[in-house]
Amino acid sequence: MSATHGILPLALREVRFSAGGRSIIDGISAEIAPGPATIILGANGAGKSVLMRLMHGLLQPTSGRISWHLPGEERVRRGQAMVFQRPVLLRRSALANILYALDLARVPAAERERQAMDALREVGLADVAHRPARVLSGGEQQRLALARAWALHPEVLFLDEPTANLDPGAAREIENVIKAFDASGTKIVMSTHNLGQARRLGDEVLFIHQGRLAERAPVEVFFRQPASAEAAAFIKGETPWA
Amino acid sequence: MHTLGEIVLLSLAVSLSAVLFAALIGLPLGAAIAVGRFPGRRALIVLLNALMGLPPVVVGLLVYLLLSRAGPLGELGLLFTPPAMVVAQTILVLPIIAALCRQSVEDAWVEYEEQLRSLGAHGLRAALTLVWDIRFSLVTAVLAGLGRALAEVGAVIIVGGNIDGVTRVMTTTIALETSKGDLPLALSLGFILIALVILLNAAAHLIKEAAQRRYG
Numbered sequence: 001m002s003a004t005h006g007i008l009p010l011a012l013r014e015v016r017f018s019a020g021g022r023s024i025i026d027g028i029s030a031e032i033a034p035g036p037a038t039i040i041l042g043a044n045g046a047g048k049s050v051l052m053r054l055m056h057g058l059l060q061p062t063s064g065r066i067s068w069h070l071p072g073e074e075r076v077r078r079g080q081a082m083v084f085q086r087p088v089l090l091r092r093s094a095l096a097n098i099l100y101a102l103d104l105a106r107v108p109a110a111e112r113e114r115q116a117m118d119a120l121r122e123v124g125l126a127d128v129a130h131r132p133a134r135v136l137s138g139g140e141q142q143r144l145a146l147a148r149a150w151a152l153h154p155e156v157l158f159l160d161e162p163t164a165n166l167d168p169g170a171a172r173e174i175e176n177v178i179k180a181f182d183a184s185g186t187k188i189v190m191s192t193h194n195l196g197q198a199r200r201l202g203d204e205v206l207f208i209h210q211g212r213l214a215e216r217a218p219v220e221v222f223f224r225q226p227a228s229a230e231a232a233a234f235i236k237g238e239t240p241w242a
Numbered sequence: 243m244h245t246l247g248e249i250v251l252l253s254l255a256v257s258l259s260a261v262l263f264a265a266l267i268g269l270p271l272g273a274a275i276a277v278g279r280f281p282g283r284r285a286l287i288v289l290l291n292a293l294m295g296l297p298p299v300v301v302g303l304l305v306y307l308l309l310s311r312a313g314p315l316g317e318l319g320l321l322f323t324p325p326a327m328v329v330a331q332t333i334l335v336l337p338i339i340a341a342l343c344r345q346s347v348e349d350a351w352v353e354y355e356e357q358l359r360s361l362g363a364h365g366l367r368a369a370l371t372l373v374w375d376i377r378f379s380l381v382t383a384v385l386a387g388l389g390r391a392l393a394e395v396g397a398v399i400i401v402g403g404n405i406d407g408v409t410r411v412m413t414t415t416i417a418l419e420t421s422k423g424d425l426p427l428a429l430s431l432g433f434i435l436i437a438l439v440i441l442l443n444a445a446a447h448l449i450k451e452a453a454q455r456r457y458g
Binding site: 132 | 353354356357358359360361362363367371375376456457458
């Protein structure tokens with residue numbers, strides 16, 4: 001189902017964020033447009049996760065502005081979903097976890113069950129719908145988190161290193177679901193430090209280095225001919241500050 | 243003197259009622275303090291933690307003053323009745339359940355906050371979701387309250403009066419029989435009391451374990 005909320009593009013203007021006197025995001029300006037899957041790439045501690053949380057609205061910038069194309073807090077919130085590195089699932093069945101999210105999104109009760117089952121089928125978890133979510137395997141839990149997002153039909157899906165804690169097999173399954181999201185028209189914004197994953201899933205790369213946007217380029221260009229020295233070093237598997 | 247059975251049953255009835263009321267008030271209160279952000283929150287948490295050690299005799303005295311003939315609630319005629327004992331024990335147990343619940347919910351909030359906010363759960367809805375999700379851990383808070391209620395003597399003896407066949411419970415009987423010199427009776431009641439507390443805790447622990455295996 002294609003999303004037609006129309007909250008994109010998302011504009012960041014001179015966004016800064018600091019915590020405990022330490023600057024984490026140091027003046028990032030960018031526009032996130034509908035269409036290409038955006039990969040936020042960078043080393044650990046570069047500020048990727050914080051940037052995602054700022055965009056999703058979980059954190060407020062210390063200065064600068066983050067604005068969506070459409071005003072209206074409620075509509076903007078419902079136009080997006082986020083999948084975290086470690087899925088947080090409630091102590092109830094897999095199905096009930098999705099029903100809970102649909103209830104919060106004010107989906108009419110009569111439609112919730114069908115939407116939730118559709119989402120579980122999409123990620124291949126229909127047969128464990130009635131199992132408690134917390135006893136599923138790590139990969140299944142992350143797929144359930146994706147199904148929960150899928151059921152909400154977001155216009156934008158934020159993914160914060162969604163496969164960082166998973167083995168390669170489980171990570172592949174997650175990547176397949178993300179590809180399905182992308183194909184369905186959902187805008188993907190994903191942070192990762194995994195170059196292979198960035199190549200497989202991304203259309204464009206935002207390379208973050210020490211809280212700044214060091215480079216933005218289409219995926220092929222970025223990997224073939226990085227413009228910044230930091231990005232070139234990162235791709236080579238080196239770190240410029242080491 | 244009335245039968246041992248009646249004394250044991252009255253003890254259980256009074257303390258279980260008190261814990262029920264204290265849980266009904268204390269669990270939502272603890273969760274609200276855990277999730278809420280308001281001025282004076284830290285002072286309230288310190289106060290709540292301090293009140294866990296409320297001396298039973300002082301609670302008994304305060305409830306006595308409230309319920310005595312000349313007191314503000316004297317017209318209810320509750321003094322020296324089991325309901326008065328329930329009121330006193332509820333006050334005694336409430337801070338324990340609320341404070342322990344606050345701590346558990348706050349720990350859970352650290353884990354759940356971003357996800358719940360991302361899904362659009364705020365305030366009361368988020369608090370209730372948390373309480374329900376950690377319900378098996380909260381059993382411990384309620385049990386701590388029950389242990390306190392069953393074991394205390396100071397509050398019930400003041401507001402109940404230790405009237406034979408009306409307000410005499412296990413702890414007050416033990417106190418009375420010890421002072422009268424009937425040590426075997428006092429001691430056997432003491433063993434019954436300890437056995438009851440162990441039994442209730444064991445049952446609750448088994449339920450909690452089974453539930454955690456089932457729900458993760």
